[in-house]
Amino acid sequence: MAAYSPVSTRSTARRRDSLSSSGGASSVRRLIAVVRSTPSRLGPVYSRRVLLRNFAALCLGHATVTAALLPLLALQAAVSANMGSLLLAALHALASLSSLVAPTLVQRVGCNWTLILGYAHACVFFGLHLYPTPYTLVPAYLALGVWMGPIVSARVTFLMTLASKLAYVVTEEEEVEDMDETSSHDAELPRHDLDALFLMDDSQERVCGSEACPVTSVTPDSPQGINSTTDETQLVFMLPCKTSAMLASVFLGCSVMGVALTAAFLDRIRMFVYQDPLERPTGVAALRAVCNAFRDPxxxxxxxxxxxxxxxxxxxxxxxxxxxxxxxxxxxxxxxxxxxxxxxxxxxxxxxxxxxxxxxxxxxxxxxxxxxxxxxxxxxxxxxxxxxxxxxxxxxxxxxxxxxxxxxxxxxxxxxxxxxxxxxxxxxxxxxxxxxxxxxxxxxxxxxxxxxxxxxxxxxxxxxxxxxxxxxxxxxxxxxxxxxxxx
The missing domain is CATH 1.20.1250.20 (MFS general substrate transporter like domains)
Incomplete structure (x- = not known):
């Protein structure tokens, strides 16, 4: 009769448990790999690092372009000559119309190319401010208005896609916020040139605040070195030529940086890639959905x-x-x-x-x-x-x-x-x-x-x-x- 050894029995049991645990761990790892590679209704699963990198690229690209666009809008409305505000009104009027067809364009072209093309048009927009004439600025503002709606739609679509992917990948609840950063640049203008933009009271002081009313005509006293005359340059800033060129160059550099960041670091994050092509909404269906949105109470x-x-x-x-x-x-x-x-x-x-x-x-x-x-x-x-x-x-x-x-x-x-x-x-x-x-x-x-x-x-x-x-x-x-x- 063989001798009974409790120690050998326990060691054999431990080896069996170890083999079972290692086999179970490998099975779990294989199961996780299968789950991650299995198509879902949200499309392919990306790693958390890839999604966060794309989120950072989206925010940085948008921030650099916005850092150039918002100061330009404020300057154009505040210190431009007669037609500056009308250019901005036309820009946003076209943007309101382009936002209606933006979902169709984003679906056909994709978020990445929509952002790249939109930011490229922003570069052209800022570059044309280096040659401020009505023949260059009017088409520039109208073209940017056409692309403003698709840019916003593509940015939000990409952000929502990243949020859906992150919610699927991570186990804890996380939120991703899109923070817009705004910045401006200084521009010096002599006080007597700014006085032409405001009404003056009896004591020759500017009328500011709620009592201010629009000035019917703007005729600066010293037209030499100023980008504003009474004929063709009423569309541009009442700023010195060198200051206008410097601001346009800085804004152009910011927009070029935004295009570079978007093109280099933004991946093509696929959403409904496993959906049958016949079930995808076509461009006509997207337009119909926008039309139906106006009937939604x-x-x-x-x-x-x-x-x-x-x-x-x-x-x-x-x-x-x-x-x-x-x-x-x-x-x-x-x-x-x-x-x-x-x-x-x-x-x-x-x-x-x-x-x-x-x-x-x-x-x-x-x-x-x-x-x-x-x-x-x-x-x-x-x-x-x-x-x-x-x-x-x-x-x-x-x-x-x-x-x-x-x-x-x-x-x-x-x-x-x-x-x-x-x-x-x-x-x-x-x-x-x-x-x-x-x-x-x-x-x-x-x-x-x-x-x-x-x-x-x-x-x-x-x-x-x-x-x-x-x-x-x-x-x-x-x-x-x-x-x-x-x-």
Whole structure:
């Protein structure tokens, strides 16, 4: 009879358990590999590192182009000659129309090529400012307006694709925020040349703030060295030639960097690659979806808020920058004022996106309405003066917070109500937003500021009322659905 050894029995059992555990681990690894390589409804699965790298490339490319475009819009509206605001109005009017066909273009061309071609047109747009004549600037603004809608649609589509992929790859809940950075560049202009842009009172002081009204004609006293005369150069900046060329060169460099970052580091992230080609929506179907979005009663209730967002952004870029900042502080302070606006808007959007999980949306709407109403009242009663420059930064920062509230509420509403078909509602939203921007720039040199502030207040009421009603209906529907699920 063989001797019984408990030690050998235990060692044999341990080896058997080790083999079983190693075999189980290898089986789990093979299962994970199979799952990752198996087609899903979201297309192929990418690693977290690849997705985050594409997100960084998307943000950097967009930030560099935006850092050049937004200061140019503010300068063109604030210190340009007679036709500058009309060019911006035409640009955003075409952008509102191009946003309707943007989903079709993005679907046919792809997000990557749409962004590359759009940013390339932005490079041409900035480059033509080196030769500022009506024959170069009018086509440049019209062409950029045509590409503005597809650029926005491609950027949001790529961002939503990355968010869907990240939600599938990682196990913990993560959020990806698209932060827009704005920056400006200083430009010096003699005071007597800026005086031609403003009305003067009896004591030969500028009329600033809500009392400012548009000047019918602009005739600078010293045309030598100034890019503004009474004939063909009424479309360009009232800036010295060297300053205009330097700004255009800096903006062109930023846009070229944006194109390079987008083309070099942005991968082709496939979404519905395993879907049957016959089931993919065609261009006609995408256009039909956009047309149906105008008949959606929920989007009809949200449309006034999109118009208000465009109006208030246009007011800040055109009227606040000119009648408040440039009039009281001077042109070099425009960059710092809008830098404070952009910084607080980014911070507020990041904070609000996390707070919406724990705070009722009605509270956020009420806070935004009260804050924005107070800001409009301040701008209506306040007479800006250079003796207290801190108020300009406080007001612009508070305005950025209000803008973040409305944009975050509007965007989260679209992606929540339309989680799988948000392209057409997004095009509907940007159509009305660009329409509001076009209207704001078109009225920049048409009516006085106090009328614009009253119009903004009325539009705020008309926008918040239907949007609040929409949120109430959606919240009651969600509660009813949750109650039926728990039964």
């Amino acid at each position: 929920r989007l009809q209730l949200a449309a006034p808020l999109a118009v208000f967002i465009g109006l208030e952004q246009g007011f800040m870029l055109a009227d606040f920058s000119k009648s408040y900042v440039v009039c009281a502080l001077g042109l070099p302070n425009v960059n710092l004022v809008f830098l404070s606006l952009g910084a607080l808007q980014s911070l507020a959007a990041f904070t609000l996106s996390m707070m919406l999980r724990h705070v009722q949306r009605y509270v956020v709407i009420a806070v935004g309405f009260v804050f924005h109403t107070c800001l409009l009242l301040v701008l209506l009663l306040w007479k800006p003066s250079g003796d207290d420059p801190a108020l300009f930064y406080v007001i612009s920062a508070a305005w950025g917070v209000c803008n973040a509230i409305w944009e975050t509420l509007n965007f989260t509403l679209l992606v929540t109500v339309y989680p799988d078909s948000w392209q057409a509602p997004l095009a509907h939203c940007y159509f009305f937003r660009f329409l509001g921007l076009s209207l704001a720039f078109g009225l920049h040199r048409g009516i006085c500021n106090w009328l614009k502030l009253y119009a903004l207040a009325a539009t705020l009421v008309l926008a918040v009322a239907p949007y609040t009603w929409l949120e109430i209906k959606l919240e009651s529907h969600r509660r009813l659905k949750t109650h039926l699920t728990t039964l």
